[in-house]
Amino acid sequence: MEKSLFRYIWTHSKRDQLIVCAVVLASLPFYFMSLDLPRQIVNQAIQGEAFRDGNPTAPFLHLSFGWPQWLGGGTVEIFEGFQVGRLGLLFGLSCLFLFFVIVNGAFKYWINVAKGVLGERMLRRMRFDLFSMVLRFTPDALRNVKSSETATIIKDEVEPIGGFIGDAFITPIFLGMQAITALAFIMIQNVWLGLIALAVIAIQFTIIPRLRRELLRLGKQRQLASRQLAGRIAEVQDGIEVVHVHNAYNWERAEIGHRLFNLFTIRLKIYNRKFFVKSLNNFLAQLTPFFFYAIGGYFALRGTLDIGQLVAVIGAYRELPPPLKELIDWDQQRLDVQVKYDQVTQHFAEERLAPLLESREEAEADRPLVGPLVAEDIRVAGPHGDMIIEGGAFTLELPARVALVSNGGAAASSLARIVARRTSEFNGRIRISERDLTQLPISVVGRRIAYAGVDPILFPGSIRDNLIYGLRTKPLARSEEEKKEMERRIAEASKTGNPVESIGDRWVDYERIGARDESDLDRILLDLLDRIGMGDTIYLFGLAGRIDPERHLALAERVVEARRRLRETFQSNGMADLVEPFDPGRYNSQATIAENLLFGVPISDEFKGRNLAENSQFRSAIDRAGLTDDLVRMGLQIAETMTEIFEGLPPGHSLFEQFSFIGAEELPEFGAILRRHARGEGNLKREDRTRLLALPLAYIEARHRLGLLDDTLTARIVEARGLVREVLAKSISEGVEFYDPERYCAAAPMRDNLLFGRVSYQVANARIRVAEAIATVVRELDLVEDIERIGLDYQVGTAGRLLSPQERASVSLVRCLVKRPDILVIDGALAPFEEARSQQLLKLLLELLDQQSLFMVLPNDRQAGAFDVQLRFRDGQIITEEAAARALRSARPEPDDAQRVTGEVA
Numbered sequence: 001m002e003k004s005l006f007r008y009i010w011t012h013s014k015r016d017q018l019i020v021c022a023v024v025l026a027s028l029p030f031y032f033m034s035l036d037l038p039r040q041i042v043n044q045a046i047q048g049e050a051f052r053d054g055n056p057t058a059p060f061l062h063l064s065f066g067w068p069q070w071l072g073g074g075t076v077e078i079f080e081g082f083q084v085g086r087l088g089l090l091f092g093l094s095c096l097f098l099f100f101v102i103v104n105g106a107f108k109y110w111i112n113v114a115k116g117v118l119g120e121r122m123l124r125r126m127r128f129d130l131f132s133m134v135l136r137f138t139p140d141a142l143r144n145v146k147s148s149e150t151a152t153i154i155k156d157e158v159e160p161i162g163g164f165i166g167d168a169f170i171t172p173i174f175l176g177m178q179a180i181t182a183l184a185f186i187m188i189q190n191v192w193l194g195l196i197a198l199a200v201i202a203i204q205f206t207i208i209p210r211l212r213r214e215l216l217r218l219g220k221q222r223q224l225a226s227r228q229l230a231g232r233i234a235e236v237q238d239g240i241e242v243v244h245v246h247n248a249y250n251w252e253r254a255e256i257g258h259r260l261f262n263l264f265t266i267r268l269k270i271y272n273r274k275f276f277v278k279s280l281n282n283f284l285a286q287l288t289p290f291f292f293y294a295i296g297g298y299f300a301l302r303g304t305l306d307i308g309q310l311v312a313v314i315g316a317y318r319e320l321p322p323p324l325k326e327l328i329d330w331d332q333q334r335l336d337v338q339v340k341y342d343q344v345t346q347h348f349a350e351e352r353l354a355p356l357l358e359s360r361e362e363a364e365a366d367r368p369l370v371g372p373l374v375a376e377d378i379r380v381a382g383p384h385g386d387m388i389i390e391g392g393a394f395t396l397e398l399p400a401r402v403a404l405v406s407n408g409g410a411a412a413s414s415l416a417r418i419v420a421r422r423t424s425e426f427n428g429r430i431r432i433s434e435r436d437l438t439q440l441p442i443s444v445v446g447r448r449i450a451y452a453g454v455d456p457i458l459f460p461g462s463i464r465d466n467l468i469y470g471l472r473t474k475p476l477a478r479s480e481e482e483k484k485e486m487e488r489r490i491a492e493a494s495k496t497g498n499p500v501e502s503i504g505d506r507w508v509d510y511e512r513i514g515a516r517d518e519s520d521l522d523r524i525l526l527d528l529l530d531r532i533g534m535g536d537t538i539y540l541f542g543l544a545g546r547i548d549p550e551r552h553l554a555l556a557e558r559v560v561e562a563r564r565r566l567r568e569t570f571q572s573n574g575m576a577d578l579v580e581p582f583d584p585g586r587y588n589s590q591a592t593i594a595e596n597l598l599f600g601v602p603i604s605d606e607f608k609g610r611n612l613a614e615n616s617q618f619r620s621a622i623d624r625a626g627l628t629d630d631l632v633r634m635g636l637q638i639a640e641t642m643t644e645i646f647e648g649l650p651p652g653h654s655l656f657e658q659f660s661f662i663g664a665e666e667l668p669e670f671g672a673i674l675r676r677h678a679r680g681e682g683n684l685k686r687e688d689r690t691r692l693l694a695l696p697l698a699y700i701e702a703r704h705r706l707g708l709l710d711d712t713l714t715a716r717i718v719e720a721r722g723l724v725r726e727v728l729a730k731s732i733s734e735g736v737e738f739y740d741p742e743r744y745c746a747a748a749p750m751r752d753n754l755l756f757g758r759v760s761y762q763v764a765n766a767r768i769r770v771a772e773a774i775a776t777v778v779r780e781l782d783l784v785e786d787i788e789r790i791g792l793d794y795q796v797g798t799a800g801r802l803l804s805p806q807e808r809a810s811v812s813l814v815r816c817l818v819k820r821p822d823i824l825v826i827d828g829a830l831a832p833f834e835e836a837r838s839q840q841l842l843k844l845l846l847e848l849l850d851q852q853s854l855f856m857v858l859p860n861d862r863q864a865g866a867f868d869v870q871l872r873f874r875d876g877q878i879i880t881e882e883a884a885a886r887a888l889r890s891a892r893p894e895p896d897d898a899q900r901v902t903g904e905v906a
Contacts, residue, residue, distance in 0.1 A: 005161070005341040009168045012497065013122055017169045020114045024174045027107035028181055034100040035185045037093060045090035057083040060092045111174060115166035123162025125496040130154050133348045136442070152230045153344055157223065161344070164337040167330060175327045211277045215270060220339050222266045229259050366444045369822040369853070370398045371433035378428040378878070380414045388414050389426075390876030396869055398432065398823070399853040401846060403867035405860070411873035412857045413827050419855050420451035420825040447473065450821035454828030456812030458800030463538070464792040466800075466811055467525050468508055470819030475505035513818055526788050528817055531844055533837065534810045539784065542791030543751040543774070549744040555786055556744035563756050566777045575773065578766045581757035582739050584721075587714035590758035593631070594697035596714075597622070598728075599721050600738035601747035607735045613694035617735075621727040625720030628693070632684070634708050635692030636677065638699065639670045641706060662695070702761040750787060754778075805832040813841070817848060824849060826856040839863060 002008035010017070044050040050058035062081035084092055134150060183197060236243065236252055243252055378392040388411050396402060406412035417423040418430060421437065430437045440448075450470070458466050490500045508521065515521040529538050549556035570576050580590045587596055594612055602608045606615050613619075622628050642662045662670055673688045684692070701709045728736055737747040744753055754774055759766050778784055800808045809832045816824055826845070830838045842863055845854060856867070864870050872879045 003345060005338055006168060008126075008341075009122065009165050012125060013118055013165070016114070016118050016121075020111060020118070020170045021173050023107065023111060023114075024170065024177060027104065027111075028177055030100055030103045030107065031178060032181050032185065034097065034104055035182060037097040037100065041090065041093045041097065045086065045093055048086060050089060051086055057085055058089055060084045060089055061096075111170065115170050117166075118170075119162050119164070119166030121492075121496045122165040123158065124498060126158050126162060126165075127154050128496070128498050130158065130344070130348060147234070150347070152227055153347055157227070157340055158344060160333075161337050161340055164333055167333070171330050172327060175330070179327065207280070211273070211280070215273050215277070216335050216339060218266055218270045218273065219336050220343075222263065222270065223340065223343065225259070225263045225266060229256075229263060232256065232259065366441075366447065369432050369448045372396070373398050373400075373430070373432050375430040375878070376428055378415070378418070378426060378430065380411070380418075380426045382410065387876050389873070389878065392428075392873075392876070392878035394871060394878050394880045396880075399849075399851060400869055401849075401867040402853070402855045403864040403870045404855060404857045405864055405870055405872050406857060407873050409873065411876075411878075412871075415871070415873075415878070416825050416827040416855055416857050417451075419823065420449055420827075421445045422451055422453075443473070446470075447819070448822045449825070450816035450819060450823070451825045451827065452809075452812050452816050452829035454831055456800065456808045456829065458796050458803070458808060458811060460796065460798050462793045462795055463541070463811060464522070464525065466796060467529075467792075467815050467818055468521070469815055471509045471512060472507040473509065475501045475507050476509060512820065522789050522792060523785070525792065525814070525818065526785065528814045529810070531848075532810050532814055532841065534807065534814075535788070537807060538788045538791035538794075540791070541794035542787035542789070543754075544749050545787075545790035545793055546746065546749055547744075547790060549746050558781060558783060558786075559744055559750065559753050560742065562754055562777050562781050562783060565781065566754060566773060567756075569773055569777060573773075575769065577760060578763055578770050578773075579755055579757045579759055581755075582741070584739075584741075585718065587718050588758060589702045589709075589714075590700065590760055592698050592700050593717060596717050597697075597721055597724050598736050598738075599725065600736040601745060601752075602736050603747045604735040610694040610697075612697055613690050615735075617727050617731055618724065621724040622720060624727075625716065625723050627716060627720050628689075630713065630716075631696045632689050632692050634699070635695040636674070637708060638695040638706065639674055639692065643667060643671055643674065700761070750790060809833065813845075821852065823853040823855065826854070828857060842866065 002011065044058070059081035060083075061079065063078040064075050082092075131154060134154075179201075183201075233256070236256075243249065373396040375392065375394050378389050379387065380389040382388050388409065392415075404412040404416055414423070414426070418426055419437075421440070424438060459469070489502065492498075493500045508518075510516060510518075510521055513521065513524055515524055526535070526538065529535055547555060567581065570579060580588050582588060582591075582599070584599065597618075598607070598612075602612070605611060607618070619628070622631070639662070646662070646667055670691070673684070673691065676688070677684060696708070699706075699708065701707075725738060737745055739745060739756070741756065751774070754777075755770070759770050778787060794802075796803050796808075796811070800811070803811065809829055813829060824845070830841055833841060842856070843866070845856075846866055854867075858864055868882065870881045872881065
């Protein structure tokens with residue numbers, strides 16, 4: 001980015017700035033006329049100067065132009081005007097004044113809107129430019145740059161800069177010309193009053209900016225303190241688990257409190273200085289009217305200044321302070337914004353960014369990375385100045401399978417990061433054929449090299465989104481929906497330097513992975529996940545997933561058919577007692593009372609959990625069914641039982657999980673409710689009844705076995721089911737999707753749609769046997785792939801936190817394999833797996849990458865035998881050992897070191 005803010009603004013917005021400035025200049029004659037009309041109204045209409053010679057009428061809208069004497073003199077009549085009386089002239093001039101007020105207001109409206117649009121466009125451009133530079137941060141720079149601070153800069157700190165951009169050139173011209181026009185008008189009326197106004201203005205523009213310099217310094221401190229506060233909060237959030245483990249709540253609270261106090265102190269100083277300057281500025285602004293009233297009145301009494309001129313001067317000066325004040329504020333904002341801009345450019349310093357190459361060079365460099373890989377005089381220094389690799393050199397022929405055998409140090413990982421272009425902090429040269437690896441364009445490196453490290457990075461989204469991330473390099477086709485909005489979006493993007501491509505376009509390069517369409521791509525992804533050992537996990541994710549039956553009508557119908565087949569399987573194999581199906585006319589003893597009453601799946605939070613007990617629609621339905629008092633009494637029984645069971649137990653006891661009605665922290669509250677009820681304090685409060693009502697709604701007789709349900713009550717619950725459905729069906733907003741044996745329930749997961757019931761709590765190993773039965777029916781009806789496709793839509797969460805370490809590592813490996821790189825570098829990516837699984841994955845990688853290069857960091861020699869070349873590290877040197885040399889050495893009983901084939905050692 002440009003070092004100067006004004007140069008950056010002018011470079012990208014000079015056309016728009018000039019257009020608005022032209023409109024500003026066009027508005028000045030109208031502004032001048034609005035200042036002069038009060039004088040004409042007072043002198044000509046009210047005091048009657050236009051009728052002084054006894055004329056009953058005077059011209060209105062008389063337009064003429066007088067030539068100067070040096071051009072020959074004379075007057076050119078443009079329009080003779082209308083002859084009107086005194087009252088007509090008064091109302092005519094007043095209406096003309098109102099017209100100019102409206103015109104000036106329209107000019108200001110257009111100019112302010114144009115400034116706002118210009119500022120927003122430039123803000124959009126600036127944020128995009130900064131984000132583009134974020135994408136160019138080198139891996140080494142990222143170690144020293146906090147992501148939270150970078151996000152704060154792009155989101156918040158450039159906001160005032162964007163607000164200033166529209167004012168950068170337009171505001172001083174607009175306000176300055178208005179102030180000059182008003183000052184010139186005052187000078188025309190009376191030179192002395194004009195000089196007084198000019199003197200006060202000079203004092204304001206001299207003293208106020210000097211007093212505000214301290215505000216700039218304090219503003220810079222405030223900005224840095226705010227950014228550091230945001231960074232510290234992000235650090236605590238990222239490490240919140242450590243805070244919990246070590247009980248460091250008070251320390252972190254105190255540390256943030258200290259930062260907030262420092263920020264408060266800085267802001268307090270800013271307020272004191274700011275309002276002192278503001279008070280002084282207001283005093284100087286009010287000092288000029290004093291001189292106008294005193295000196296202007298004196299001139300009026302002496303007859304050297306008429307009343308109309310004095311009124312016009314005072315009116316003109318009333319228009320002078322606002323633009324002057326805004327000009328001073330603009331100057332303050334300019335200095336403040338320049339400081340912010342300087343800090344932004346320092347954060348995105350050029351030395352932190354990877355160089356950009358021209359597209360022609362990218363096209364020339366985008367060739368397969370094969371041929372001799374030559375490393376010369378590689379030197380890598382550690383953080384304490386020690387040499388990790390010193391003078392290392394080797395030569396390989398790519399493609400090759402290369403094992404980087406670690407000696408317990410950081411040399412192997414350092415070399416792996418060099419080969420993967422993940423670091424530039426090394427000396428020496430490494431090239432493939434004649435191409436310097438460090439000079440390859442970023443886009444070529446991204447397509448041709450893949451890197452899987454010890455800490456895989458996943459983005460929020462589905463597993464599929466993360467797997468195909470490397471296939472989204474450029475849009476390949478435009479969707480029909482995007483074509484409709486394309487013209488407007490492209491036009492706006494071209495004005496702000498934003499990309500014209502849309503995420504609605506087709507970005508996935510199917511041909512690169514050998515797929516024909518999205519369905520074929522999913523099949524390839526599922527095959528890779530299955531081979532990597534994640535097939536069963538994806539299947540389970542699919543069973544827990546949901547689909548839209550309207551979009552996937554055929555699949556929904558097949559799931560309903562599988563539901564019937566599964567029911568028949570249970571009946572024919574004597575497994576009917578494993579699952580109690582949902583039946584509209586029967587109570588399901590394996591489900592909660594809430595599930596039995598709703599007979600459906602809540603799709604709104606107000607019908608979930610304890611919110612259901614507070615829902616007015618649900619309460620009215622069970623009131624009509626006469627169930628409320630019975631359920632409240634049941635809640636009292638549950639509360640009594642739970643308080644007795646949990647008395648004296650620590651909060652983490654397993655009984656709290658088994659009886660999940662009441663948490664340990666809620667026991668005192670329910671104890672108080674029970675005491676109030678035992679004292680006979682009349683009817684329970686509504687809040688107490690609601691809390692007690694929520695307890696039985698989560699009750700399952702087969703699981704909790706408190707003996708609170710009998711046949712009579714269950715029959716009444718089934719009967720109330722119809723009332724609940726009737727009341728909720730009349731509601732404006734849909735809160736529950738009801739069960740239907742013949743339809744797919746979109747709100748329920750795939751597993752529940754297949755079972756359409758609840759697994760029995762009484763039968764041992766029921767869940768395992770049911771899962772096996774589901775798997776059998778799913779295979780028979782060829783639904784496995786469809787369910788696994790649903791599993792690809794599983795959301796991984798922030799940074800993949802909803803996946804286990806093994807699952808994150810698997811997704812990262814498959815993501816690398818999907819884009820079919822020329823070179824795959826594995827640096828600790830198999831660490832989350834046990835040794836047997838790690839060996840299986842290594843064998844699979846060697847099989848899949850038979851035509852590509854694989855560089856893998858190994859902790860020891862156990863798995864190194866499968867590689868063509870082994871790179872070992874000894875005393876800072878790199879020793880190359882090829883497979884042929886190992887075979888030769890193993891064939892001889894006592895190999896000599898001199899017979900070992902080694903690479904160059906510096």
